[in-house]
Amino acid sequence: MKQFVEYVARALVDNPDRVQVTETERNGALVLELSVDPSDFGQVIGKQGRVCSAIRALLSCAAGKLGRRIVLTILEPPDRPKPAGEDAAPSEEPAPEA
Numbered sequence: 001m002k003q004f005v006e007y008v009a010r011a012l013v014d015n016p017d018r019v020q021v022t023e024t025e026r027n028g029a030l031v032l033e034l035s036v037d038p039s040d041f042g043q044v045i046g047k048q049g050r051v052c053s054a055i056r057a058l059l060s061c062a063a064g065k066l067g068r069r070i071v072l073t074i075l076e077p078p079d080r081p082k083p084a085g086e087d088a089a090p091s092e093e094p095a096p097e098a
Contacts, residue, residue, distance in 0.1 A: 001059065001070055005032050008055055013040035029069040032059075038077035045074065 002023045010016035018037035023030065036044050045052050056072050063070040 001030060001062065002032060004062070005034055005055065005059070005072065009034055009036060009044060012043050012051065013037065014043070015040055026071075029071050030063075031071045031073060033073045033075055035075040035077070038079050041074075041077055 002021050006019060006021045009019045009021070013019060013036055015037040018040070020035045022033045024033070025031070034044065043051070046054075052072070052074055059070045059072055
């Protein structure tokens with residue numbers, strides 16, 4: 001499974017040498033953690049999360065055949081540029097008095 005996720009991610013991104021997949025076991029489930037270059041993060045997620053959903057669906061099918069549970073976690077790079085409005089502080093309006 002690790003090789004499958006690496007293969008797909010490397011095919012999607014502009015910097016395939018920066019793709020890393022780690023494999024751990026947690027609560028009986030195989031957990032795959034995918035990290036990519038910050039500039040490639042959006043390509044792995046896709047519009048409205050469709051690319052990562054498709055990868056997870058394929059992993060789910062393979063896991064069913066193996067009788068296992070597989071979880072894919074895509075690690076968000078800490079230095080990823082935020083889209084406009086995402087880094088805005090929440091408005092601090094006073095709560096209405098009752």
